[in-house]
Amino acid sequence: MSGPRSRNKKQQSTKRVNEKQLKRERDVKELQELERQIRDFDPKDVTAFSELPISKFTSVGLKQSHFTTMTDIQKASIPVALKGKDVLGAAKTGSGKTLAFLIPLLEALYRNQWTQHDGLGALVISPTRELAIQIFDVLRKIGRAHSFSAGLVIGGKDVQVERDRISRLNILVCTPGRMLQHMDQAAGFEMGNLKMLVLDEADRILDMGFRKTIDAIVQHLPKHRQTLLFSATQTRSVADLARLSLSPNAAEYISAHEKASSSTPTNLQQYYVITPLPDKLDTLFGFLKTHLKAKILVFASSSKQVRYMFEAFKTLHPGIPLMHLHGRQKQTARIDVTDRFAESRYACLFCTDIAARGLDFPSVDWVVQIDAPEDAETYIHRVGRTARFDSSGRALLLLTPSEQEGMQAKLVAKKVPIEKITIKESKKRSIRADLQALCFRNPEIKYLAQKAFISYCKSIFIQKDKSIFKFAELPAEEFAESLGLPGAPRIKFLSSQRSKELKNASQLNLSVDSESEDASEDRGKSQTKETVRTKYDRMFERRNQNVLSQHYMNLIKDEDATARKPDEDEDDGFMSVKRRDHELSDSSASEADTEQRDRNSRPVTTTEIDNAPVSNRQAKAALSKKAMLKYKQNPTKLLFDDEGKPHAIYEFEDEEDFKKHGKAEEQKTEFINREEQRMREVDMVDKAIAKEKRKEKKRKHRERERLAEKDDVSDGYDEEGMEGSEVDDVPIGGGKRKKWFEEEGRAKRAKADVVEIDQPKTLEDLEALSLSLLNQ
Ligand SMILES: Nc1ncnc2c1ncn2[C@@H]1O[C@H](COP(=O)(O)OP(=O)(O)OP(=O)(O)O)[C@@H](O)[C@H]1O
Numbered sequence: 220m221s222g223p224r225s226r227n228k229k230q231q232s233t234k235r236v237n238e239k240q241l242k243r244e245r246d247v248k249e250l251q252e253l254e255r256q257i258r259d260f261d262p263k264d265v266t267a268f269s270e271l272p273i274s275k276f277t278s279v280g281l282k283q284s285h286f287t288t289m290t291d292i293q294k295a296s297i298p299v300a301l302k303g304k305d306v307l308g309a310a311k312t313g314s315g316k317t318l319a320f321l322i323p324l325l326e327a328l329y330r331n332q333w334t335q336h337d338g339l340g341a342l343v344i345s346p347t348r349e350l351a352i353q354i355f356d357v358l359r360k361i362g363r364a365h366s367f368s369a370g371l372v373i374g375g376k377d378v379q380v381e382r383d384r385i386s387r388l389n390i391l392v393c394t395p396g397r398m399l400q401h402m403d404q405a406a407g408f409e410m411g412n413l414k415m416l417v418l419d420e421a422d423r424i425l426d427m428g429f430r431k432t433i434d435a436i437v438q439h440l441p442k443h444r445q446t447l448l449f450s451a452t453q454t455r456s457v458a459d460l461a462r463l464s465l466s467p468n469a470a471e472y473i474s475a476h477e478k479a480s481s482s483t484p485t486n487l488q489q490y491y492v493i494t495p496l497p498d499k500l501d502t503l504f505g506f507l508k509t510h511l512k513a514k515i516l517v518f519a520s521s522s523k524q525v526r527y528m529f530e531a532f533k534t535l536h537p538g539i540p541l542m543h544l545h546g547r548q549k550q551t552a553r554i555d556v557t558d559r560f561a562e563s564r565y566a567c568l569f570c571t572d573i574a575a576r577g578l579d580f581p582s583v584d585w586v587v588q589i590d591a592p593e594d595a596e597t598y599i600h601r602v603g604r605t606a607r608f609d610s611s612g613r614a615l616l617l618l619t620p621s622e623q624e625g626m627q628a629k630l631v632a633k634k635v636p637i638e639k640i641t642i643k644e645s646k647k648r649s650i651r652a653d654l655q656a657l658c659f660r661n662p663e664i665k666y667l668a669q670k671a672f673i674s675y676c677k678s679i680f681i682q683k684d685k686s687i688f689k690f691a692e693l694p695a696e697e698f699a700e701s702l703g704l705p706g707a708p709r710i711k712f713l714s715s716q717r718s719k720e721l722k723n724a725s726q727l728n729l730s731v732d733s734e735s736e737d738a739s740e741d742r743g744k745s746q747t748k749e750t751v752r753t754k755y756d757r758m759f760e761r762r763n764q765n766v767l768s769q770h771y772m773n774l775i776k777d778e779d780a781t782a783r784k785p786d787e788d789e790d791d792g793f794m795s796v797k798r799r800d801h802e803l804s805d806s807s808a809s810e811a812d813t814e815q816r817d818r819n820s821r822p823v824t825t826t827e828i829d830n831a832p833v834s835n836r837q838a839k840a841a842l843s844k845k846a847m848l849k850y851k852q853n854p855t856k857l858l859f860d861d862e863g864k865p866h867a868i869y870e871f872e873d874e875e876d877f878k879k880h881g882k883a884e885e886q887k888t889e890f891i892n893r894e895e896q897r898m899r900e901v902d903m904v905d906k907a908i909a910k911e912k913r914k915e916k917k918r919k920h921r922e923r924e925r926l927a928e929k930d931d932v933s934d935g936y937d938e939e940g941m942e943g944s945e946v947d948d949v950p951i952g953g954g955k956r957k958k959w960f961e962e963e964g965r966a967k968r969a970k971a972d973v974v975e976i977d978q979p980k981t982l983e984d985l986e987a988l989s990l991s992l993l994n995q
Contacts, residue, residue: 250330250332253272253273253274253330254330256272257272257301257302258302260272260298260301260302262294262295262298265289265294265298266288266289266294267287267288267289268281268282268286268287268288268289268322269282269287271297271298271301271322272301273301273322273326274325274326274329274330274365275364276325276329276362276364276365277322277325277326277329277361277362277364277365279363279364280325280360280361280362280363280364280365281318281322281361283360283363284360284361286318286361289315290310290314290315290318290319290475290608291310291314291475291476292308292309292310292314292315292316292319292473292475293315293318293319293322295308295473295475296308296319296320296471296473296475297318297319297322297323299471299473300319300320300322300323300445300447301323301326303327303445304445304469304470304471305445305446305447305465305469305470305471306320306446306447306448306449306470306471306473307421307448307453307454307455307460307470307471307472307473308320308447308448308449308450308453308473308474308475309449309450309451309452309453309472309473309474309475309476309477310449310451310474310475310476311451311475311476311479311482311483311484311603312451312483312484312599312600312602312603312604312607313484313579313603313606313607313608314451314475314476314484314608315608316419316449316450316451317353317354317357317419317579318357318361319449320343320417320419320447320449321343321354321357321358321361321362322361323415323445323447324341324343324358324390324415324417324447325358325361325362325365325367327340327341327414327415327445328340328341328365328367328389328390328414328415329365331414333367333389333414334366335368335387335389335924336921336924337389337412338386338389338409338410338411338412339385339388339389339390339391339408339409339410339412339413340367340389340390340412340413340414340415341389341390341391341413341414341415341416341417342390342391342393342398342410342413342415342416342417342440343358343390343391343392343393343417343419344393344394344395344398344416344417344418344419344424344433344436345392345393345394345419345420345424345577346394346395346419346420346423346424346429346576346577347394347573347576347577348373348374348375348394348550348553349553349554349557349573349574349577349578350419350420350576350577350578351371351373351392351393351394352371352373352554352557353577353578353579354392354419354577355369355371355392358390358392362390367389367390368387368388368389368390369388369389369390369391369392370384370385370388370390370391370392371391371392371393372385372391372392372393372394372397372398372401373392373393373394373397374394374396374397374550375549375550376550378400378401378404381397381401382401382404382408385401385408386408386409395424395429395432395433395436396432398436399432399435399436402435402436402439403435410439410440410441411441412441413440413441413444414444414445415444415445415446415447416437416440416444416445416446416447416463417446417447417448417449418433418446418447418448418449418463419449419450419577420449420450420576420577420600421448421449421450421453421454422450422452422453422454422596423450423576425448425454425456425459425462425463433462433463434462437462437463437464442464446463446464446465446470448463451482451599451600451603452482452596452599452600453472453474455467455472479634480634480636481634481635481636482599482633482634482635483599483602483603483606483635483636484603484606484607484612486606486609486610486611486612487602487605487606487611487612487613487614488611488612488613488614488638489602489613489614489615489616489635489636489637489638490613490614490615490616490637490638490639490640491615491616491617491618491623491626491627491637491638491639491640492615492616492617492618492639492640492641492642493618493619493620493623493639493641494617494618494619495619495620495694495697496619496693496694496697496698496701497694497697497698497700497701498701499589499617499619499701500528500531500650500651500654500701500702501647501648501649501650501651501701502617502642502647503517503528503587503589503617504532504535504537504648504650505642505646505647505648506587506615507532507537507538507539507567508537508538508648509646510539510584510585511537511538511539511565512565513539513565513584513585514560514563514564514565514566514580514582514583514584514585515539515566515567515568515583515584515585515586515587516567516568516570516574516580516583516585516586516587516601516604516605517567517568517569517570517587517588517589518570518571518572518574518575518586518587518588518589518590518592518601519569519570519571519589519590520571520590520674520675520678521571521671521674521675521678522545522546522547522571522674523667523670523671523673523674523675524571524589524590524671524674524675525543525544525545525569525570525571526543526545526547526667526670526671527664527667527668527670527671527702528543528569528589528671529541529542529543529569530663530664530667531654531657531664531667531668531703532569534657534661534664535650535653535657537567539565539566539567540563540565540566540567541566541567541568541569542556542559542560542563542566542567542568542569543556543568543569543570544556544557544560544568544569544570544571544573544574545570545571545573546571546573556568557578560580561580561581564582572592572597572601574604575592575597575600575601575604576600577600578604579607580604582610583604583605583607583612584605584612584613585605585612585613585614585615586601586602586604586605586612586613586614586615587614587615587616587617588601588602588614588615588616588617589617590617590675590678591616591617591618591619591622591626591687591688593682593683593684594629594683594684595629595630595632595633595635596633598616598630598633598635599633599635601614602614615640616637621689621692622687622688622689624686625684625686625687625688626687628686629684629687651700651701651703654668654701654702654703655700655703655704655705656703657703658702658703658704658705659703664703665703665704668699668702668703668704669704669708671702672698672699672702672704672707672708673708673710675698676690676693676695676710677710679693695707
């Protein structure tokens with residue numbers, strides 16, 4: 220029965236098939252033309268993105284994100300990367316390196332006609348979660364018209380939830396530890412097709428802290444791929460490149476500002492001021508009081524310093540909104556702070572080096588380094604948070620008298636133009652008395668002050684560059700006083716040689732003072748100096764654990780929780796001292812965990828410090844537990860036979876019976892052969908079943924994709940409707956092409972399911988969107 224209606228339907232379907240065929244032919248021609256343009260492309264005098272031989276989809280994304288003119292590094296590196304070469308890109312901070320690798324990445328997948336079925340095509344690795352989120356954000360913006368799916372793998376979330384999503388993504392932006400965890404755990408996570416690997420902040424990612432993790436990730440990747448490495452302080456180490464299977468001869472080293480007279484942005488003014496350690500907080504407080512209408516980043520050496528400064532300054536009300544960011548915070552808090560600071564006009568953010576690299580906060584006026592950076596590279600990255608792109612900025616470094624000479628020499632050698640300044644007497648403001656009163660009133664602040672003191676001293680002790688960081692010259696007593704403490708807590712270090720013997724025993728004391736770590740609490744007992752003690756001294760000395768407030772308990776709980784949870788970041792206790800290898804078995808821990816390990820990279824085994832009993836009570840408890848163990852016998856496992864009689868797992872056969880079966884050696888060989896044969900058979904069966912399961916899974920996956928594709932076409936969506944449109948009219952989210960990042964493609968297809976978030980701001984937003992797409 221072929222009525223006019225079915226004839227009509229048939230005609231429509233034939234028309235659609237023809238149109239599809241035509242479109243495919245046009246696409247092929249376009250691609251061939253693009254390849255030809257790239258081959259013939261002469262990058263000389265090219266300044267606009269529109270002059271680049273790139274797809275209309277990327278052009279649309281760039282245009283809609285208001286990127287029109289290329290920066291130096293973009294002009295130099297994009298054409299080379301488009302030709303498929305490996306690139307080592309170096310350029311000053313804030314000079315646009317992110318686009319320099321994201322544009323070639325999108326183009327590589329486009330030119331390979333990447334589809335959902337092709338799996339993972341590009342991997343971008345970033346050293347911190349915050350930077351990964353930022354890169355992902357830029358990718359979403361400039362890739363909005365493409366049809367690829369992209370995701371973030373940065374930890375801080377349930378592994379299973381992440382795992383379920385990533386197997387379907389084409390582009391992943393990740394942090395190393397979490398990525399490796401997925402690669403190791405997720406069977407069927409296909410990396411074999413990968414076309415491009417990008418390392419942002421490559422020198423950091425390739426240094427010792429991430430070394431084993433990166434090597435293990437690279438092992439999972441195909442050798443034949445394009446690799447792009449970018450940083451403001453680039454590695455040129457042949458060994459590093461070899462680890463990534465890069466040939467130094469084949470890779471292009473592109474340094475956009477190699478001939479420049481400075482390694483920092485030209486519109487950045489840099490100053491340093493000599494401040495004795497005990498005066499640092501006064502100087503900082505005075506600085507904040509005189510810069511209330513500014514956006515300021517303050518870098519300190521450890522998360523404990525950051526927490527102390529934040530909590531203490533908050534109570535002193537300097538008159539500017541205060542925030543803090545460090546790796547011991549929960550991921551949600553980190554994202555919240557990052558967003559709030561980005562949006563603030565005037566604010567001061569205390570932070571550790573987790574904010575030193577790559578973060579693009581808009582309009583930062585000042586970068587203040589209250590603690591000296593571990594090396595000149597870290598200095599360059601820290602100050603690079605201001606004066607980004609074409610804006611200007613200022614940076615102030617506080618150096619103690621003993622650090623001045625060494626640090627200045629290092630900065631000059633790295634072409635950092637920095638000027639010495641002094642602070643006007645009239646602008647100085649002492650807050651020492653306020654801090655002492657605060658510690659006296661508030662045990663939680665006192666606790667934080669003790670922690671800050673200890674972590675600062677440790678950070679100096681473990682620093683590699685002894686020409687700058689001189690532990691022996693620390694004015695411990697005065698420093699402790701400046702934090703509001705009545706005396707310097709004692710610090711215990713383990714020497715590497717003796718650490719094993721000394722575990723659980725007395726510790727080698729490289730103390731800065733004779734006071735105990737429990738600060739003044741034990742002072743009464745241990746005090747050797749005959750000094751006149753005031754009422755306040757006595758109050759400071761009292762044991763105050765049982766008068767701790769809820770907040771104080773939370774602080775401690777928070778730390779414990781962080782210590783226990785490997786998934787939570789711990790940027791460190793200390794100033795980042797790189798270069799310690801860590802075991803792969805730990806790589807499942809988060810990136811900041813890696814940061815933690817890599818920072819604590821000196822012979823001082825900080826874990827031992829942390830694990831050692833800190834009080835007599837703890838030591839006793841540990842001892843008594845150990846003592847109790849003596850009385851516990853090892854458990855024995857028994858098997859029960861059909862009659863309910865217990866037997867040991869292994870029971871010896873009667874010797875005579877055994878001999879009847881032949882010689883012992885022969886029986887042994889026979890047994891081994893028999894078992895081997897059995898194992899082989901079982902193994903073959905297992906493998907066959909596993910293979911079958913994988914096949915079935917893939918088949919189902921493809922089937923689902925095909926059905927989804929069919930639905931798209933039969934909905935009258937996309938392809939045809941878009942075909943005649945001008946490039947500029949391509950709807951955001953790739954209405955024409957099937958899917959873009961999570962939310963957008965979905966938003967077009969299934970209005971009922973639209974997740975109403977225009978600009979996802981938090982990780983949760985992004986993940987909600989991803990989830991909603993994938994669940995569709
Ligand atoms: N071609 C361009 N036109 C206008 N703005 C740009 C361009 N390229 C980059 N930008 C802007 O410049 C800022 C810095 O870019 P980006 O974060 O990529 O710098 P970077 O070189 O990676 O810095 P860092 O070394 O600190 O990581 C961003 O706000 C970005 O939007």
